[in-house]
Amino acid sequence: MTSTLSIGTLHAEPGTKTRGTVPADLGTLTVDIPLTLVNGAHPGPRVLITAGVHGGEFTGIDAATRLAALLEPGELHGQVIVCPVANPPAVYQGRLGVSPLDGVNINRVFPGDPDGSPTERLAAWLFTHLLDGADAYVDLHSGGIDEVLDDFVGYRLTGDPQLDAKTADMASALGIEDVILGLNAEGGNSHAAAARQGIPAILVETGQLGERDAETARRLVTGLYGVLSRLGVLDTGPKATTAVRDWVWAAGVTAETTGLWYPEFTAGDDVTEGQVIGHVVDPADGQEHKVHTPATGRIFYGMRGLTVAPGAELAAIAVPAPGDSAH
Numbered sequence: 001m002t003s004t005l006s007i008g009t010l011h012a013e014p015g016t017k018t019r020g021t022v023p024a025d026l027g028t029l030t031v032d033i034p035l036t037l038v039n040g041a042h043p044g045p046r047v048l049i050t051a052g053v054h055g056g057e058f059t060g061i062d063a064a065t066r067l068a069a070l071l072e073p074g075e076l077h078g079q080v081i082v083c084p085v086a087n088p089p090a091v092y093q094g095r096l097g098v099s100p101l102d103g104v105n106i107n108r109v110f111p112g113d114p115d116g117s118p119t120e121r122l123a124a125w126l127f128t129h130l131l132d133g134a135d136a137y138v139d140l141h142s143g144g145i146d147e148v149l150d151d152f153v154g155y156r157l158t159g160d161p162q163l164d165a166k167t168a169d170m171a172s173a174l175g176i177e178d179v180i181l182g183l184n185a186e187g188g189n190s191h192a193a194a195a196r197q198g199i200p201a202i203l204v205e206t207g208q209l210g211e212r213d214a215e216t217a218r219r220l221v222t223g224l225y226g227v228l229s230r231l232g233v234l235d236t237g238p239k240a241t242t243a244v245r246d247w248v249w250a251a252g253v254t255a256e257t258t259g260l261w262y263p264e265f266t267a268g269d270d271v272t273e274g275q276v277i278g279h280v281v282d283p284a285d286g287q288e289h290k291v292h293t294p295a296t297g298r299i300f301y302g303m304r305g306l307t308v309a310p311g312a313e314l315a316a317i318a319v320p321a322p323g324d325s326a327h
């Protein structure tokens with residue numbers, strides 16, 4: 001049995017594809033959320049793919065847009081919802097991780113609040129209209145305009161062995177070697193909130209510095225075909241499982257002072273505890289503040305922006321997961 005796929009005012013009958021926008025009321029304004037609904041001719045799971053949760057992250061949006069154009073409903077066993085720009089104010093106005101509407105990072109407030117700030121309302125809209133009812137979820141992010149990043153897939157462990165195994169299987173279908181596990185499903189990330197709902201959900205981080213890179217986007221589209229194939233939604237697509245290396249987050253480094261930022265690392269660097277990874281020069285007094293890494297491990301992403309303020313995230317370090325033999 002196949003049925004009509006409907007999100008707000010958009011509908012796709014079985015065997016058809018519909019592209020358009022659906023208005024989301026954020027209290028003080030309404031934003032139009034772009035959506036492509038691909039309703040397969042054959043029954044199967046419903047897969048949600050989002051990008052543009054943050055502004056300044058180009059590759060994911062590029063890949064989602066390409067995928068929305070490519071998917072053919074006649075070939076699909078199930079339904080695919082592609083939302084290439086989940087957070088239009090952040091993508092089109094701020095081009096930052098926080099929304100220009102209220103300064104909120106939407107990926108810290110899922111599942112949102114229908115009576116909250118505009119960004120909290122947007123999170124609630126996305127959660128209710130898109131995440132709820134999905135059988136699998138892929139959230140595409142990239143290194144932002146001021147961020148170096150080494151490609152990785154992330155997901156949260158929930159303690160439900162069946163769910164965690166299904167999520168791990170999805171993560172291994174993308175063709176990305178490094179997988180970083182979150183040891184619980186707490187917090188306001190969309191993929192964490194989805195995991196708490198029992199939905200296998202992965203975060204995909206590809207590309208860096210907000211760059212357009214057609215090759216990276218095409219590789220990501222191929223990876224998404226791999227995930228859809230693994231989920232049984234497509235018969236075609238790469239079937240291979242990548243031998244992944246599992247990591248866990250070890251430490252985040254944040255700025256302690258205001259100033260000019262001189263990083264001395266790039267993403268993918270292996271660092272040892274105590275190593276200097278950059279320095280901040282305070283223009284007020286010319287003082288140089290060295291920044292040391294608090295842990296040994298690999299930097300998967302880090303700050304490349306020109307200036308920093310206290311609390312700014314400078315680097316995120318992961319270590320091999322216990323028991324991972326691929327390392």
Ligand SMILES: [Zn+2]
Binds near residue numbers: 053054057141142
């Ligand atoms: Zn992001």
